[in-house]
Amino acid sequence: MDMDTFISLDPTVIQTLDVSQVKGLLGSNLPELRSYENQSVVQTWISTRFQADLDYLGLGLKGGKADPTSVGVGTILLPSTSAGVAGGNGVVTTVAGGAGAVTTVAGGAGAVTTVAGGAGAVTTVAGGAGAVTTVAGGAGAVTTVAGGAGAVTTVAGGAGAVTTMAGGAGAVTTVAGGAGAVTTVAGGAGAVTTVAGGAGAVTTVAGGAGAVTTVAGGAATTASGGATNRPTFGLHLLLATLAVAVLYILH
Structure with a gap:
């Protein structure tokens, strides 16, 4: 799929796609995604992805969500607290x-x-x-x-x-x-x-x-x-x- 076809898709559908699905849809046209990053639908998609997932594409895309907090090479999981702050009543x-x-x-x-x-x-x-x-x-x-x-x-x-x-x-x-x-x-x-x-x-x-x-x-x-x-x-x-x-x- 070329980029013109991609950005013509229903925006709500685009926002449900993860980086692997986008990579599969675009195929050999994937590098073109960088030149379309200022398009509103692409900007919105980028802003809802983790930056680490965007880096996986190798296109130099910036503006993704902050990655989960790391401790060493592990990950802190705060399943029942809000905004990554462990001061509430949730399980930590x-x-x-x-x-x-x-x-x-x-x-x-x-x-x-x-x-x-x-x-x-x-x-x-x-x-x-x-x-x-x-x-x-x-x-x-x-x-x-x-x-x-x-x-x-x-x-x-x-x-x-x-x-x-x-x-x-x-x-x-x-x-x-x-x-x-x-x-x-x-x-x-x-x-x-x-x-x-x-x-x-x-x-x-x-x-x-x-x-x-x-x-x-x-x-x-x-x-x-x-x-x-x-x-x-x-x-x-x-x-x-x-x-x-x-x-x-x-x-």
């Missing part, structure tokens, strides 16, 4: 697969989840009432800070230090399979569990009334206001195996 999810540092900061009431597979440091900070989950498989330090009432879970398989700090009433769980120091600090009434399979120092500090369980392969310190569980050898072995399994799965 960060998924990153690159080597860069990954940070999730959320102040709303929705659940907050960070999943990172790269080597960079991973940090999740959440002040709302939703559940907070951090899953990291890389070698960087992993930190979860949560002030709300939801359950707080940190799962880390890398060698970096692992820190979980929670001030709410929800259950607090830290599972770490690497060699770094593991620290869990919880001030609420929920059960507190720390499982560490590496050789690093393991510290659990809990001020609430919930049961506190620490299973560690290295030196361990537990300070608790509630009942302290002392696992039997069988349970110790089971939980330590769980930590190693987490390391295997994440890697």
Whole structure:
């Protein structure tokens, strides 16, 4: 299809076409699109495409929408918030697969989840009432800070230090399979569990009334206001195996 035919199409139809469809329609005439970029129908189409998609055409077209925010080479996905701001009540999810540092900061009431597979440091900070989950498989330090009432879970398989700090009433769980120091600090009434399979120092500090369980392969310190569980050898072995399994799965 030549460009004169293309721009004569119903404008509402043109706006539904993605870059691959336009490329297929124009075929060998695709380079002509650049010379028609000032036509109103083409300008409108360009403005509704992501700039990265326009770059895929290799024509030097400019004026597309801003691409999704990148962290390392991963992408922050904010499915239930507006304008890419994680201050509302919606669910906040960060998924990153690159080597860069990954940070999730959320102040709303929705659940907050960070999943990172790269080597960079991973940090999740959440002040709302939703559940907070951090899953990291890389070698960087992993930190979860949560002030709300939801359950707080940190799962880390890398060698970096692992820190979980929670001030709410929800259950607090830290599972770490690497060699770094593991620290869990919880001030609420929920059960507190720390499982560490590496050789690093393991510290659990809990001020609430919930049961506190620490299973560690290295030196361990537990300070608790509630009942302290002392696992039997069988349970110790089971939980330590769980930590190693987490390391295997994440890697």
